[in-house]
Amino acid sequence: MQRIGMIGYGAVAGYVAREAERNGFEVAAVIARPGREAAARAALGGVTVVNAAADLPEALDVVVDCAGHDGVRAHGADTLARGLPLVTVSVGALADNELYAGLTAAAKRGGTRLHLATGAIGALDALSAAAAGDLQEVSYTGRKPPAGWRGSAAEEVLDLDRLDAPAVHFEGSARDCALAYPKNANVAASVALAGLGLDATKARLIADPTIARNIHEITASGDFGRFRFTIEGMGMPDNPKSSALTAMSVVRAIRNRTEALVIG
Ligand SMILES: NC(=O)C1=CN([C@@H]2O[C@H](COP(=O)(O)OP(=O)(O)OC[C@H]3O[C@@H](n4cnc5c(N)ncnc54)[C@H](OP(=O)(O)O)[C@@H]3O)[C@@H](O)[C@H]2O)C=CC1
Numbered sequence: 001m002q003r004i005g006m007i008g009y010g011a012v013a014g015y016v017a018r019e020a021e022r023n024g025f026e027v028a029a030v031i032a033r034p035g036r037e038a039a040a041r042a043a044l045g046g047v048t049v050v051n052a053a054a055d056l057p058e059a060l061d062v063v064v065d066c067a068g069h070d071g072v073r074a075h076g077a078d079t080l081a082r083g084l085p086l087v088t089v090s091v092g093a094l095a096d097n098e099l100y101a102g103l104t105a106a107a108k109r110g111g112t113r114l115h116l117a118t119g120a121i122g123a124l125d126a127l128s129a130a131a132a133g134d135l136q137e138v139s140y141t142g143r144k145p146p147a148g149w150r151g152s153a154a155e156e157v158l159d160l161d162r163l164d165a166p167a168v169h170f171e172g173s174a175r176d177c178a179l180a181y182p183k184n185a186n187v188a189a190s191v192a193l194a195g196l197g198l199d200a201t202k203a204r205l206i207a208d209p210t211i212a213r214n215i216h217e218i219t220a221s222g223d224f225g226r227f228r229f230t231i232e233g234m235g236m237p238d239n240p241k242s243s244a245l246t247a248m249s250v251v252r253a254i255r256n257r258t259e260a261l262v263i264g
C-alpha cells in the first residue's frame with residue numbers, strides 16, 4: 001500500500017485525501033501551519049499532523065502539496081531533499097526563479113522528482129510535445145465568475161459586485177500573472193512551463209458575470225500546426241476559486257504511481 005504525506009488540508013486536499021483512501025492509499029501525515037493542527041485533524045480525519053517536512057514519517061511513498069504557494073515555498077525543498085517525490089498543484093510558485101532553482105536543486109540532491117500536477121487545465125501533453133519542435137505562439141485566457149476572483153488582485157481594478165459584462169483585469173506575461181494571482185493563475189504557469197516559458201507565454205484574466213464555471217482556454221501555433229483548447233471546469237463545492245479537476249489531477253498523479261498502464 002502506498003503511504004501519502006500531504007501539505008495543506010483545504011478543498012483540494014480534502015478531495016484528494018478522500019479519493020486516495022477510496023483507491024487503497026493511506027494518508028499517513030499532513031503538514032499544517034503551527035496553530036492549525038486541530039483544524040487539519042478535523043478536516044482529514046485523525047491523521048498525524050506535523051509542522052515541517054523533517055517531521056514527516058520515514059516510510060512515505062509520495063507527498064502531495066495542495067496548500068498553494070506558501071506551502072510549497074515553506075516545505076517543498078525540504079521534502080524533495082529528503083528524497084520524497086512531491087506532486088504539487090502550486091505551479092505558479094515556480095514563476096519565482098529563486099524558488100524554481102531551489103526546488104529543482106533539492107530534487108536532484110534527494111534523487112527524486114517534482115511532479116507538476118496538470119491541475120485545472122488540459123492539453124499540456126500536446127503543448128509540451130509541440131515545444132519539442134518550433135513552437136511560435138502560446139496564449140492563455142482564464143475566465144471565472146466574479147466570485148472566483150474574490151480575494152485576488154482583480155479587486156484592485158474591478159468592483160466585482162457591480163460587473164454587468166466581462167472585464168479583463170490582467171494582461172501580460174504568464175510569469176507576472178502567476179505571481180500576482182497565487183490562488184487563481186497556477187494554470188498560466190502550467191501552460192507556460194509546458195510550452196514557451198513563463199516570459200514568452202501571453203496571459204489574460206477575465207471576470208465574467210455571464211458564466212457559472214471556470215473557463216480556461218489555450219491557443220498555440222508552431223511547426224506542429226495549431227490548436228485551441230477550452231475547458232469549462234466546475235468549481236469545488238467548498239472553494240469556487242479552485243476547479244474540481246485540480247483535485248482529480250492529483251488523484252490521477254498518485255494512482256499513476258501504481259498502475260501498470262499510464263496515459264500521457
Ligand atoms: N494547478 C492548478 O490548476 C490549480 C492550483 N490551485 C492551487 O491550489 C491551492 C489550494 O487550493 P484549495 O484547496 O482550493 O485552497 P484552500 O484555501 O481550500 O486550502 C488551502 C490549504 O492550504 C493550507 N496552507 C496554506 N499555507 C500553508 C503552509 N504554509 N503550510 C501548510 N498548509 C498551508 C491552508 O491551511 P491554513 O490556512 O489553515 O493554514 C488550507 O488548508 C490554491 O491556493 C492554488 O494555489 C488551485 C486551483 C487550480
Ligand SMILES: O=C([O-])CC(=O)C(=O)O
Binds near residue numbers: 188214243244246
Ligand atoms: O482552478 C482553476 O480553475 C484555476 C486556478 O485557480 C489556478 O490556476 O490557480
